[in-house]
Amino acid sequence: MEISFTEENYLKAIFSLSRLYGDAEVSTNQISEHLNNKAASVTDMLKRLAEKKFIDYKPYKGVRLTEKGRKTAVKVVRKHRLWEVFLVEKLKFKWDEVHDIAEQLEHINSDELIEKLDLFLGRPKHDPHGDPIPDANGKFYAQKSIALAEAKVKQVLVVTGVSDHSTQFLQYLSQSGIGLGDHLKVDEVNSYDHSLKVKVNKNHGLFLSHKVALNILVEVKS
Amino acid sequence: MEISFTEENYLKAIFSLSRLYGDAEVSTNQISEHLNNKAASVTDMLKRLAEKKFIDYKPYKGVRLTEKGRKTAVKVVRKHRLWEVFLVEKLKFKWDEVHDIAEQLEHINSDELIEKLDLFLGRPKHDPHGDPIPDANGKFYAQKSIALAEAKVKQVLVVTGVSDHSTQFLQYLSQSGIGLGDHLKVDEVNSYDHSLKVKVNKNHGLFLSHKVALNILVEVKS
């Protein structure tokens, strides 16, 4: 049951690389590049992780997480993202300042702490970057959020967050009647300045600049 | 500038042992007992810490923190106590459940994080055990509480902490209805065994042994 920070980082790397490349086997070189260390070090660690049943490893053939490995990796991801929410929502960090700190906090080991933190934060579904937060059982219910500016015309969208947390921006949003969980639809895109005409809940005709659209995070529902 | 978790733990141990015994040199055996490892391991580490100028170390003569070492140790103490406040005040942990988690969190390395956490918590002066929290410059401003056993009959007292942090003791206290911030008054002292009859908040007649009274810290209010 004892797992080191380093082992957790390897599992997290394997998890995210395997997602990135469509759940295929992950190669030694990919891992070594991702973790900024040498392939020989990776081989060493893969043998240890295989020994502990976190991965399936056949020499020269790449690796794949076992169910045990996946659970462990997802738990680290969950902790990382919850701490990011904490840092941004409660401590008022900017969303681009939190990664390195969350990288440390994700290794704190206490199930009760995660549970109480999750509760304290209101069981958020997305981190400040729009990435979905898995639940305590390792299930991802939410999709990755994208900036409103990247959404396609006619897609059904739900507001999941913002990337600019300034009072100014947040006040502008609430004045415009846009809040967390609201439904959006892009009706038109101005091809010159990329500004949008959107429907908010039932009301058509709201105009949003490209700059604003870049700072609203949405989940694509259809 | 790189300091490991282990090194931080040694510095913290040396700091707290030196305080405990009136700022005298701390011996190898004291440290090894405090950290639950062997004296030979301690000697190894002392050499490394001396090399890095965290301590003054003369073989066979015990150690003393340098200014650099003291600053580092106090910073760890500050982090530990701030995180304890967070865990109890915000996440609603019991005050006897937080030590082990804070023991991990105290090693998270980010000055900005400490600052923002301190602000978020309202710059608390005491942790949930009543121990004073040093400021960012390493100064302890909060006054020292006295043991309940030292208080005089009829003084109005407020519980600020404990000197025994064992789960056993803390559970005994909460069973007795004594918690942080509670008001106490000593009604009688048994001159034979120094046991006390005290008033807790509005309820008279609680019996406390001398041993327990030695481990409860109080602030004298009048």
Next chain:
DNA sequence: ATATTTTTTTAGACTAGCCTAAATTTAACC
């Protein structure tokens, strides 16, 4: 299908931190 390049693994070495066992220094006692 053979030669070359790329990827991966093995072999051997290093550091941090820990250990046990033995040697040494300091303290304590008669």
Next chain:
DNA sequence: GGTTAAATTTAGGCTAGTCTAAAAAAATAT
């Protein structure tokens, strides 16, 4: 002051995790 006991340090060894250099396997190219 000399002998014993206690505290401390040295010596040598272990593991986790890293590295470099070299060997081996797989992929690629001719």
